[in-house]
Amino acid sequence: MPTEVAAPATPSRFDFAGQVTRVVDGDTFWINGQRSRVRVWGLDAPEIGNAGGSTATAQLAGLVSGHSVQCRMRDVDRYGRIVGQCWLPDGRDIAATMMISSGTAREYCRFSGNYYGTC
Numbered sequence: 001m002p003t004e005v006a007a008p009a010t011p012s013r014f015d016f017a018g019q020v021t022r023v024v025d026g027d028t029f030w031i032n033g034q035r036s037r038v039r040v041w042g043l044d045a046p047e048i049g050n051a052g053g054s055t056a057t058a059q060l061a062g063l064v065s066g067h068s069v070q071c072r073m074r075d076v077d078r079y080g081r082i083v084g085q086c087w088l089p090d091g092r093d094i095a096a097t098m099m100i101s102s103g104t105a106r107e108y109c110r111f112s113g114n115y116y117g118t119c
Contacts, residue, residue, distance in 0.1 A: 038083075041086075
């Protein structure tokens with residue numbers, strides 16, 4: 001079973017931070033002060049309307065809604081979303097927390113390169 005992945009040791013390793021203002025689905029949310037949505041790097045959640053989509057969305061909302069998160073920008077996807085690896089205030093990696101503790105999403109192995117050790 002993969003282990004929890006801690007936040008980078010120094011704050012300078014974060015590219016942006018802010019309060020989560022809206023959860024779009026199980027792997028995408030808005031952060032106050034960002035012009036683009038944030039797509040959680042390394043996370044593959046079921047889409048809304050598919051089996052598990054509502055559960056994944058509710059799980060992400062429960063983790064991040066109203067909380068400040070710190071993120072490292074990994075990419076910009078074809079939809080113009082920031083692809084970010086993000087951490088909760090207590091240092092938990094959002095993707096790892098979703099996969100390990102809830103089982104509502106999985107590692108997006110195509111892009112993560114087995115970073116979380118589940119591929």
